Amino acid sequence: MSFYSILRAEYKLVYSEMIRRRSALIAMILYPYLFAGFTLFFGYTMGSAEIFSRRIGVDPVIFMITASYTVMSVLASVDDVLWRPLSDTFIGTLPYIIASPVSRLKLYLAIPIPRLTALIVMGFTSIIPVYTAYYGLEGLLSGLVVMGLITLGCLTMITLAMVIAGLVHTIGESWRVLNIVRPLVMILLGAYYPRIYMPLIGYVLSSLIPSSHIVEVIHNMLRGELSNFYILIALAIALAVLYAPGGNKSILYWEKKKVREGVKTD
Amino acid sequence: MGEAIVVEDLAKTYRVKKRIRFLKSHIEVVEALRGISFKVRYGEVVGLLGPNGAGKTTTIKILATLLLPDRGEALIDGYSVVKEPNKVRERIGIMLTVEKGFYGKLSGRENLEYFAALYGLEPRRARERINYLVKLLELDKLGADYKLFEEYSLGMKARLSLARALLRDAPVLLLDEPTLGLDPPSARKIRDLVKDLARKEGKAILYTTHNMFEAEMVCDRILLINKGTIVAEGTPEELKSRVPMLKVVNLVVRGNKKVRGLIADYNVKYEVKTEASDLHTIRVYVEKPEEILGDLLKKFVRNGYDIVSIRVEEPTLEDVFIYFSREA
Numbered sequence: 197m198s199f200y201s202i203l204r205a206e207y208k209l210v211y212s213e214m215i216r217r218r219s220a221l222i223a224m225i226l227y228p229y230l231f232a233g234f235t236l237f238f239g240y241t242m243g244s245a246e247i248f249s250r251r252i253g254v255d256p257v258i259f260m261i262t263a264s265y266t267v268m269s270v271l272a273s274v275d276d277v278l279w280r281p282l283s284d285t286f287i288g289t290l291p292y293i294i295a296s297p298v299s300r301l302k303l304y305l306a307i308p309i310p311r312l313t314a315l316i317v318m319g320f321t322s323i324i325p326v327y328t329a330y331y332g333l334e335g336l337l338s339g340l341v342v343m344g345l346i347t348l349g350c351l352t353m354i355t356l357a358m359v360i361a362g363l364v365h366t367i368g369e370s371w372r373v374l375n376i377v378r379p380l381v382m383i384l385l386g387a388y389y390p391r392i393y394m395p396l397i398g399y400v401l402s403s404l405i406p407s408s409h410i411v412e413v414i415h416n417m418l419r420g421e422l423s424n425f426y427i428l429i430a431l432a433i434a435l436a437v438l439y440a441p442g443g444n445k446s447i448l449y450w451e452k453k454k455v456r457e458g459v460k461t462d
Numbered sequence: 463m464g465e466a467i468v469v470e471d472l473a474k475t476y477r478v479k480k481r482i483r484f485l486k487s488h489i490e491v492v493e494a495l496r497g498i499s500f501k502v503r504y505g506e507v508v509g510l511l512g513p514n515g516a517g518k519t520t521t522i523k524i525l526a527t528l529l530l531p532d533r534g535e536a537l538i539d540g541y542s543v544v545k546e547p548n549k550v551r552e553r554i555g556i557m558l559t560v561e562k563g564f565y566g567k568l569s570g571r572e573n574l575e576y577f578a579a580l581y582g583l584e585p586r587r588a589r590e591r592i593n594y595l596v597k598l599l600e601l602d603k604l605g606a607d608y609k610l611f612e613e614y615s616l617g618m619k620a621r622l623s624l625a626r627a628l629l630r631d632a633p634v635l636l637l638d639e640p641t642l643g644l645d646p647p648s649a650r651k652i653r654d655l656v657k658d659l660a661r662k663e664g665k666a667i668l669y670t671t672h673n674m675f676e677a678e679m680v681c682d683r684i685l686l687i688n689k690g691t692i693v694a695e696g697t698p699e700e701l702k703s704r705v706p707m708l709k710v711v712n713l714v715v716r717g718n719k720k721v722r723g724l725i726a727d728y729n730v731k732y733e734v735k736t737e738a739s740d741l742h743t744i745r746v747y748v749e750k751p752e753e754i755l756g757d758l759l760k761k762f763v764r765n766g767y768d769i770v771s772i773r774v775e776e777p778t779l780e781d782v783f784i785y786f787s788r789e790a
């Protein structure tokens with residue numbers, strides 16, 4: 197069973213939905229700009245740009261735009277994994293998916309990639325122009341590297357999202373819990389609030405999230421530092437691989453629970 | 463070749479927590495299956511025939527690895543649905559509630575492509591198979607293959623659903639009321655295909671329905687199920703001949719009062735259908751109609767009923783069904 201055919205099927209599913217549902221398409225296009233505008237607005241109302249730059253060591257506009265883009269992409273990927281079981285339940289496709297021999301790991305790895313692709317394409321209209329305007333050609337290059345890193349960050353989140361999805365849906369009343377997971381991931385990523393400023397417990401929890409290490413790489417890069425570049429990236433990937441068996445088990449555990457209760461077919 | 467489906471002593475009880483008041487709830491217990499056993503061979507369509515709530519869907523779900531039984535065992539192509547669900551999943555095509563189960567914003571063809579990928583078909587093989595199935599089910603004639611699923615009529619949905627069940631060319635098909643709510647041409651198309659799949663391709667097919675007429679037309683063998691128990695089993699002819707001495711008195715009377723009380727005195731099996739609140743069709747199952755007929759008629763007349771019609775008939779499959787169900 198090839199990952200490629202599953203991925204292709206997911207692309208078609210996501211893009212047919214996007215293209216054929218106009219509201220979804222518009223939301224998809226506008227979302228990053230709204231998100232960035234929103235954070236910039238709040239960023240400015242919170243304090244002066246100068247203090248910010250001195251403390252973090254990065255220009256606030258660049259920092260905020262990068263942070264929103266990172267958080268948005270990571271959350272979109274995590275959300276795709278987290279909500280998929282609910283949407284399949286709702287649409288009524290769940291029994292056919294459970295009764296199929298598809299590898300759950302392959303399926304869930306494929307699920308967030310189509311939307312992620314769209315987000316990357318949109319990065320060319322947000323991150324890249326801003327970076328280029330600020331730093332010229334060098335900005336263009338670092339913009340590309342940052343986008344690459346964010347993509348990697350999103351991919352490393354999938355297996356952890358699977359772990360969470362299986363657990364949360366097994367517990368039930370899952371959408372309530374999911375609404376807590378979102379802001380939690382958002383904070384612990386450290387994109388807005390670098391984790392070196394977090395209390396110890398926050399720092400530890402943050403370190404368990406694969407993409408938080410990528411976020412750190414990006415922050416370092418923006419400060420012109422390349423220390424631990426490969427170590428942090430390796431750490432993110434290692435964590436993602438480490439979560440993979442757990443993610444697979446977690447989803448299967450949830451499915452087993454569904455089967456014990458009886459999968460709804462009407 | 464072994465048996466395609468072997469079911470032994472399968473039982474399932476649903477327990478549903480019903481909240482009565484805040485903090486107060488009780489558990490509702492429904493015995494959906496009370497230990498059923500049956501077999502289905504390759505090349506055979508077996509009908510699971512029963513009224514609403516009989517346990518048909520529950521049986522299908524257990525066989526489709528979508529529900530765990532409390533007790534008993536079921537083997538598909540030799541593999542246990544409980545212990546080896548993944549092996550079972552590679553060998554079944556399923557068709558559940560027809561209205562749901564596809565992505566609305568995908569066309570019929572795209573939906574099939576999606577599930578083909580989940581079922582592990584290679585892209586080229588998938589395309590060939592889908593082309594074949596679209597023709598077989600005449601989805602192309604209906605202009606349905608490129609139409610979005612959300613714009614489908616029920617008949618198209620049923621065809622698409624059967625097409626998905628056939629995607630993998632699985633040896634065992636589990637079809638839960640595949641013709642429910644369809645117009646006669648669509649229903650016939652599905653029935654004819656199902657018969658062909660068993661005859662020509664040797665598939666083992668379990669087919670649930672609550673329609674006697676349909677069961678008699680499609681099925682090689684029928685299992686009558688009621689309240690979680692298989693009450694009778696056999697070919698349509700065998701089932702009819704198992705109640706050979708039985709005759710059916712079909713009596714139509716008009717009157718406002720309850721008719722059940724009048725018949726109950728006779729200690730016979732009967733079935734009453736009331737239309738327009740005062741027109742009652744009564745079917746009484748008796749060995750010797752002449753022994754009770756005169757008395758029964760007198761009784762109705764005495765109680766102020768008009769006799770609309772009276773007929774003595776051979777039992778239909780429906781009568782057989784009612785007869786066995788009452789017994790259980």
Ligand SMILES: Nc1ncnc2c1ncn2[C@@H]1O[C@H](COP(=O)(O)OP(=O)(O)OP(=O)(O)O)[C@@H](O)[C@H]1O
Pocket residue numbers: 458476477478492493494512513514515516517518519520521672
């Ligand atoms: N998930 C469930 N929770 C609780 N009770 C259930 C559940 N599913 C089915 N039941 C009950 O179990 C019994 C058998 O249901 P089942 O769906 O198997 O019947 P069926 O023969 O398919 O009926 P129908 O013709 O209405 O589809 C019914 O009394 C039904 O109410």
Ligand SMILES: [Mg+2]
Pocket residue numbers: 518519520638639
């Ligand atoms: Mg049913």
